[in-house]
Amino acid sequence: MLKVMSRLKPASRTLVFAACLTAAGACAPVFKKHGYVPTAEDLAEIQVGVDTRESVLESVGAPSTSGVVRDSGFYYVTSRVRHYGPKRPKIVSRELVAISFDDRGVVRNIERFGLEDGNVVTLDRRITESSVQNRGFLRQLLGNIGNFNPANIPGATN
Template sequence: MSKVANKLKLAFGTLACVSVLAVAGCSPVYKNHGYVPTPEELAEIKVGVDTRDSVVEKVGAPGASGVLKDSGYYYVASRVRHYGPKRPEVVERQLVAVSFDQRGVVRNIERFGLEDGYVIALDRRVTDSSVQDRGFLRQLLGNIGSFNPANIPGQS
C-alpha cells in the first residue's frame, strides 16, 4: 500500500472513532429519584379504616410528610433526563398524597402527575438585597448623618 492510502485509512478510522464517541456522548441518561407505591399497594389501603402506622406497614415510609401534625404523607418519584451539555429535564413525576383526619385515619388517597401541576422551586438560594436604586456614593453620604458616638462599644 502507498503512504497516501495508509494516511487516508488512518484518517477515516480516526474520524469513525470520533463520530462514534460523539454519538455515544450525546445519548440521553435517565436517573430515577424517589419512591411511589404501585397501584396494587395503594389498593391495600382502606379509606376510613387504615391509620398512619398501617399505611407505613403496607406501603413503606413516605419521602415527605406534611408540616402540620394532622396532615398527610407524600410519596414522590421523578425521572430526569440528562442530555449532553443541556440542563437536566424532568420528564416524569408522580406524587401520591395520603391525607389523614384528626384521629390519624386515612381520609383520602390522590395521585398526581407532572401534567397535573406546576414546577415549583423549593429552594431559590437567592438573597434579596435591601439596597436598591442607590449607588455607592449615595449610600456612603447617606450614612454621615446617622453617626452616633454613643453607639461605639466600650464608650460609656
C-alpha cells in the same frame, strides 16, 4: 471531507471514524429517576377509614415529604428527568401520591397526580431572601452609623 479522508492512512481513518462514533454516542439522552412512589398493589392494601399513619408507614414506607400543616398528609413523589447534552434537563414524567388523614390520624383519601393530568406539580424549596439589596459592603457599614443604641450592649446599665 471525502478528499481529506482519502489522504489519511487506514489507521488514521479508523481513529477518525471511532472519534465520530464516540461523539455521536455522547449525545444520547441520559434518564435519571428521583424519588419513590408506592406501587398500585401496595396502595390497594391501604383501606380508607381503617388504616392509620402507623399502618401506612409500615405497609408503604416513609413518605418523600409530609404536609406543611401538622398532621395533614403524606406525599410520595417520583420524577424522571432527561439530560441531553448541554441542554437544560427536562422533566419527562412526575407522579405524586397524596395520602390524607383526618383529625384522628385515619386515612381519609388516596390520590394520584401526574403531568398527564395537566397538573404541574412544582417541587422547589422556598429560600428566605436577604435583606441586602444591591448595596456594597461600605454602604451597608456606613448606613448603620445612626442606628447605634448603647442600651442594646449586653451588660450595660442605664
